[in-house]
Amino acid sequence: MQTAPSLLRQQLDEPYSLTREQMERYREEGFIKLKNVLSPEALDYYGVEVSRVVHELNQNPKPLDERDTYGKAFIQIGNLWRHSDTVKDFAFAKRLGRIAADLMQVRGVRIYHDQALYKEPAGGHTPWHADQYYWPVSNDNTTTVWIPLQETPMEMGPLQFAVGSQRYKKGRELAIGDESEREMQKTFTQMNYPIETSPYDLGEVSFHMGWTFHRAGPNTTDRP
Numbered sequence: 001m002q003t004a005p006s007l008l009r010q011q012l013d014e015p016y017s018l019t020r021e022q023m024e025r026y027r028e029e030g031f032i033k034l035k036n037v038l039s040p041e042a043l044d045y046y047g048v049e050v051s052r053v054v055h056e057l058n059q060n061p062k063p064l065d066e067r068d069t070y071g072k073a074f075i076q077i078g079n080l081w082r083h084s085d086t087v088k089d090f091a092f093a094k095r096l097g098r099i100a101a102d103l104m105q106v107r108g109v110r111i112y113h114d115q116a117l118y119k120e121p122a123g124g125h126t127p128w129h130a131d132q133y134y135w136p137v138s139n140d141n142t143t144t145v146w147i148p149l150q151e152t153p154m155e156m157g158p159l160q161f162a163v164g165s166q167r168y169k170k171g172r173e174l175a176i177g178d179e180s181e182r183e184m185q186k187t188f189t190q191m192n193y194p195i196e197t198s199p200y201d202l203g204e205v206s207f208h209m210g211w212t213f214h215r216a217g218p219n220t221t222d223r224p
Contacts, residue, residue, distance in 0.1 A: 008042050012093035018102050026103045030166035031196070031208035034099070038147070038203050046090040047149035053080045053087055054116045064122060069178050073126040073216075075118040087114070096205070100143050103207055112137070119157050119219040126157070126217075127181030128188075130165075130172060132210030142210035152200040157217040159206060163194040165213040172211065184213055 016037060026032040054077050062071070081088035091114040101109045112135060119126075131144050152158040162168075162184075170187060174180040188195065200206070208214060 008045055011042050012095055014095055016095055016099050029163045030212035031161045033206045035204045037205040040202055043149050049086040050116055053084050073124050078113050078115045081114050096145050104141050118224050120224050121222045123219040126215050127176050128184035128213055128215045129176035129180050130211045130213050143207050146206045148200045151202040154199050155220045157219045158200050159214050159216050161196045162188050162213040163196055166209040166211045
């Protein structure tokens with residue numbers, strides 16, 4: 001069984017200091033992007049294992065041009081931690097859990113699931129949606145941790161956020177797809193919602209609230 005080097009495992013449990021301004025910005029805007037959360041060495045090590053498990057479990061052999069909009073957005077595999085102790089160490093990292101707890105102002109958090117999303121070369125856009133639509137939980141104090149395993153320039157389709165949209169009720173009944181993209185794009189344009197669109201540096205991680213609307217552009221590069 002593969003065992004992570006002790007130094008990398010220690011990194012996953014080391015605290016990450018948040019400022020009061022960062023916590024207030026998360027509550028106000030519904031998301032935050034944090035730099036240097038994970039080291040390049042940790043991302044390289046754990047990324048190799050995540051990729052291995054994704055390739056092993058991927059059951060979507062259809063070519064891109066035969067898939068619907070959602071299928072073109074990414075290869076999607078959930079609960080990888082059940083298939084690899086190495087991935088489990090990564091998904092259950094105390095460093096990430098403590099950041100999430102501090103942002104949500106709670107003593108601790110429970111993980112609902114991990115999920116690997118691989119946007120293939122020429123993969124399509126990810127439509128506007130809110131994650132909480134899919135979560136049968138009792139309250140709205142939830143967060144998604146988005147962890148790019150590599151530097152993610154605009155050409156690869158990083159996440160985009162509608163700033164402050166966690167307070168907006170319209171569209172919460174929409175599943176991710178063509179309708180959610182069409183309706184929410186029209187809504188945010190008409191209401192002049194600010195959209196945060198920027199690349200991710202290596203080691204940069206974002207946290208967004210369950211009802212924060214977000215999307216991603218297509219991957220126009222030749223790399224997943």
